[in-house]
Amino acid sequence: MxxxxxxxxxxxxxxxxxxxxxxxxxxxxxxxxxxPPNSSERSGDLLGENIYLVLFTIALRICNCFLVQTSFVPDEYWQSLEVAHHMVFNYGYLTWEWTERLRGYTYPLIFASIYKILHLLGKDSVQLLFFCQLCSWFTWYCCTRTLTNTMETVLTIIALFYYPLEGSKSMNSVKYSSLVALAFIIRPTALIPWIPLVFRHFWQEQKKLDLILYQFLPIGFITLSLSLIIDRVFFGQWTLVQYNFLKFNVLQNLGMFYGSHPWHWYFSQGFPAVLGTHLPFFIHGCFLAPKRYRILLVTILWTLLVYSMLSHKEFRFIYPVLPFCMVFCGYSLNHLKTWKKPALSFLFLSNMLLAFYTGLVHQRGTLDVMTHIQELCYNNPNISSASVFIMMPCHSTPYYSHVHYPLPMRFLQCPPDLTGKSQYLDEADIFYLNPLNWLYREFHNDSTLPTHLIIFSILEEEISAFLISSSYERTAVFFHTHLPEGRTGSHIYVYERKLKRKLNRS
Incomplete structure (x- = not known):
């Protein structure tokens, strides 16, 4: 025992x-x-990796700038660069939105400051102006463009970094709310995706009164005051452009003048097109992401629903929710095992091909033709007697911001009806009803004829009689798109009036 x-x-x-x-x-x-026993060494490695990542990103975006040589929508020029050019050089064109004070000068002031510095230094050539425009830090197709939607998206991304999301280590209520306020000043619709996020923050905040009194209200007051002062300087009177913008686009829904789509367009076409080949990974990631990211999914759905209630719809309007979507795509790819490498290769190749095509090929003619006009201004000894008429859908091309020369130019106007008249037709609509008759009525006197005409190829046959009788000859051709539709042709033609040749024949 x-x-x-x-x-x-x-x-x-x-x-x-x-x-x-x-x-x-x-x-x-x-x-x-x-x-780790060697934590300092590991920290140094991480720091080095982050530096290389930042340098790689900067180099990629610089290449990105030079690989986007096409046009997307008119607002990237007419609501930013053209306005800034007018602010600095006192010539250019301000669209009806500025006479109606629907737009604010805060965003164009960024570009105007750059233009003014270059002008004072005597370096305000078109090449340098373009270089400053292209050397931006935006993403591939849309974010290299000077759209207010671009700045809205960028500010949203940075604000989301400081947003008090569960588990976040960089949360800062003052910083994120300041960035949201600035985005609202630049484009009032930027507030739409932030409504559920701000409401969630307020709901979870213990000191709700302090959040409102010491953060939201002071930040809102300062940014709104700054916007009012800037617009007071340039408009010459006190103007709350954010209210005018929301009244026109949301309350009165007058944006439908520029086209309308069915309510489901964002869900059936817009959102899938913006996501592209990321769509299946986004759907997959929605089922895998942690609960703390559900607020991001709510934000995406909320934004799509709100914009779906407006008649006028565009791809760029929902661009700010794309960074939210990438969170779910990342979770999808992270959970793939056997198919991870093929999925990454598929995403890279498919997006690269689409990016290169849209950035270098599709709709590039409207930029190339204005470069041609700019070269004529500096190389033509008879430029003082020259004039240009752009007979295309209104705002198809950039304007003085790209030509940078006080050349007399004209384009077909298309302001919306702000008087409430029925059966309203703008100048462009009237022109396209019968282009030939319109030209003969408009230019009944030869002395009023412009020296250069710019048209889409689809219009050439219809106005050929006018071109021949007025002694116009085609002098330049520029490719525009493989997918012409409506009033847009596959090529852009430049016609020049040959007066001397006509006199010799007579």
Whole structure:
């Protein structure tokens, strides 16, 4: 019995020793996991990796700037660069939105400041102006463009970094709310995706009154005051452009003058087109992402629903929710095992091909033709007697911001009806009803004929009689798109009036 008891004690001591060794091993492993023995070296490696990542991103975006040589929508020129050019050089064109004070000068002031510095330095050539425009930090197709939607998206991304999301280590209520306020000043619709996010923050905040009194109200007052002062300087009167913008586009829904789509357009076409080949990964990621990211999915759906209630719809309007979508795409790719590499290759190749095509090929003619006009201004000795008429859908091309020369130019106007008249037709609509008759009525006197005409190829046959009788000859051709539709042709033609040749024949 004693021997058996001794053996039993030895047995239990052995178990205790083994358990102690296991506990020591676990503690050692946990210590290794939480605090690496070479933590300073590891921190240095991470810092080096981050620096290389930042440098790579900067280099990629610089290449990105030069690989986007096409046009997207008129607002990227007419609501930013053209306005800034007018602010600095006192010539250019301000669209009806500016006479109606629907737009504010805060965003164009960024570009105007650059133009003014270059002008004072005597370096305001078109090439340098373009270089400053292209050297921006926006993403591939849309974010290299000077759209207010671009700045709205960028500010949203930075604000989201500081948003108090569960588990976030960089949360800062003052910073994120300041960025949201600035985005609202630049484009009032920027507030739409932030409504559920701000409401969630307010709901979870313990000191709700302090959040309103010491953060939201002071930040809102300062940014709105700054916007009012800037617009007071340039408009010459106190104007709340954010209210005018919302009244026109949301309350009165007059944006439908520029086209309307069915309510489901964003869900059936717009959103899938913006996501592209990321769509299946986004859907997959929605089922995998942690609960704390549900607020981002709510934000995406909320934004799509709100914009769906407006008649006028465009791809760029929902661009700010694209960064939210990428969170879910990342979770999808992270959970793929066998198919991860093929999926990454598929996403890279499909997006690269689409980016290069849309950035270098599709709709590039409207930029190329204005570069041609700019070159004529500086190389033509008879430029003082020259004039240009752009007979295309209104705002198809950039204007003085790209030509940068006080050349007399004209284009077909298309302001919306702000008087409430029925059966309203703008100048462009009237022109396209019967282009030939319109031209003969408009230019009944040869002295009023412009020296250069710019048209889409689809219009050439219809006005050929006018071109021949007025001694116009085609002098330049520019490719525009493989997908012509409506009033837009595949090529752009430049016609020049040859007066001397006509006199010799007579």
């Amino acid at each position: 004693e021997q058996e008891g001794g053996n039993g004690r030895l047995f239990f001591r052995g178990l205790q020793n083994r358990s102690h060794e296991k506990m020591k091993l676990r503690k050692r492993k946990s210590t290794l996991y939480l605090r």
